[in-house]
Amino acid sequence: MGVSLKDIAERAGVSLATVSNVVNGYRPVGERTRQRVQAAIDELGYTPNLSARHLRRGRTGLIALAIPELTNPYFAELAEVAIHEAGRLGYTLVMENTAADHEAESKLLNGSQRHVIDGLILSPVRVGREEVLARAADTPLVLIGEGVHDVPHDHIAIDNVAASRLAIRHLVESGRRRIAFVGAGRGDDRHSAHLRVRGYREALAEAGLAYRAELVAVTARFGRRDGVHAMRQLLALDEPPDAVLGYNDLIAIGALRAAVDAGRGVPEDVAVVGIDDIEEGRFSTPTLTTIAPAKEEIARLAVRRLVARIEGAEVTGPLTVQTPFRLIARESTTGAPGRAGT
Structure with a gap:
C-alpha cells in the first residue's frame, strides 16, 4: 500500500486539510507546520499521484510545446x-513539430488537442495577429519567438533588431566593411529574419556604411545547406564580403564551411557570426562567434507562465518579456583559439 495523506497527517500531528494545503499549495501554511509536514513526507517516502491530482481538477497534466523545426538544435x-521545468512543476510536456506550416499552426492554435492538453506554448511562424485574436480554443496560450505581437497572451522573445545590431557592431569594430547578411526571409515581415535584417541595416547606417542589396542573401530555409549555397553566391561576387552575419548559427556554420571550401581564411579573409549559441558552434572549426539568447530563461519562463495560467494563479498579464542576450566572441571573428565548450 502506498503512503496516503492521512498517514502523513497522523505522523505530523496535523489535520488532513493542512497536509493537503502543503502538498498541493492551496493555501499558505505556517513555516513550522510546513516543516513538520515535510519531515513526515520525507520520513514516510510519500510520492504524490500526479495523474490522480490532475484528474480531480479536470486536467490531463499535459502541456504542449509547438516549434517550427524539431531538428533545429536551438529548439532542441x-x-x-522546458521538459525539465514542466516535470518539476508536475506536468508532462509533449512536442509538436509544425514545420512552419500555416495549417498546422492554425489547428494547434484553435484547439485541435483541446481535450488532450491543458495549455500550449507556441513558436508561431505563419499565423498572424488576427488569427491569434480570433482563436477558438480557450486553453491557456504562451507565445515564444517573434511571429506575433500585441495580443492578449504572454509573449517571451529576444529583441532581434538589437541582437543583430550588436553582431554588426562587433564586425565593424574588427575592421570589416563589406558585411553580408545570409538568411533573409521572403514576404512575411513578422518573421524574425526580417527583424534581424532591420538591425543589420540600422547598424550599417550607424557605422556610416552603405547598404548593398547584393550582400543580403535570401534563403528558402534556415539550415546549413542554405548557408553553404548562399555563401558560394556571395563569394562569387566581384567584390565579395569580408564578413557575414547568419540569420542563425546553422546558416552561419554552412557559410563558414563554404568559405573554407573556397580557400578563404576565417576570419582572415571573411569573418562569420551567427545567432543562437547552439552547442555545435562551440566545436566547429573555427569555433563560431555568436549572439547567445537566454534559452534557459525563455523556456523556464514560458512553462512557468503557462502552468500559472492553467492553475488559476494570481499572475499579472498578459506579460511581454524580452529576455537578455550577449555576444560570445570566438575564433570565427577573433582568430584566437578558445577552449572547447566556452
Whole structure:
C-alpha cells in the first residue's frame, strides 16, 4: 500500500486539510507546520499521484510545446529545458513539430488537442495577429519567438533588431566593411529574419556604411545547406564580403564551411557570426562567434507562465518579456583559439 495523506497527517500531528494545503499549495501554511509536514513526507517516502491530482481538477497534466523545426538544435536545446521545468512543476510536456506550416499552426492554435492538453506554448511562424485574436480554443496560450505581437497572451522573445545590431557592431569594430547578411526571409515581415535584417541595416547606417542589396542573401530555409549555397553566391561576387552575419548559427556554420571550401581564411579573409549559441558552434572549426539568447530563461519562463495560467494563479498579464542576450566572441571573428565548450 502506498503512503496516503492521512498517514502523513497522523505522523505530523496535523489535520488532513493542512497536509493537503502543503502538498498541493492551496493555501499558505505556517513555516513550522510546513516543516513538520515535510519531515513526515520525507520520513514516510510519500510520492504524490500526479495523474490522480490532475484528474480531480479536470486536467490531463499535459502541456504542449509547438516549434517550427524539431531538428533545429536551438529548439532542441530549448525543449530540453522546458521538459525539465514542466516535470518539476508536475506536468508532462509533449512536442509538436509544425514545420512552419500555416495549417498546422492554425489547428494547434484553435484547439485541435483541446481535450488532450491543458495549455500550449507556441513558436508561431505563419499565423498572424488576427488569427491569434480570433482563436477558438480557450486553453491557456504562451507565445515564444517573434511571429506575433500585441495580443492578449504572454509573449517571451529576444529583441532581434538589437541582437543583430550588436553582431554588426562587433564586425565593424574588427575592421570589416563589406558585411553580408545570409538568411533573409521572403514576404512575411513578422518573421524574425526580417527583424534581424532591420538591425543589420540600422547598424550599417550607424557605422556610416552603405547598404548593398547584393550582400543580403535570401534563403528558402534556415539550415546549413542554405548557408553553404548562399555563401558560394556571395563569394562569387566581384567584390565579395569580408564578413557575414547568419540569420542563425546553422546558416552561419554552412557559410563558414563554404568559405573554407573556397580557400578563404576565417576570419582572415571573411569573418562569420551567427545567432543562437547552439552547442555545435562551440566545436566547429573555427569555433563560431555568436549572439547567445537566454534559452534557459525563455523556456523556464514560458512553462512557468503557462502552468500559472492553467492553475488559476494570481499572475499579472498578459506579460511581454524580452529576455537578455550577449555576444560570445570566438575564433570565427577573433582568430584566437578558445577552449572547447566556452
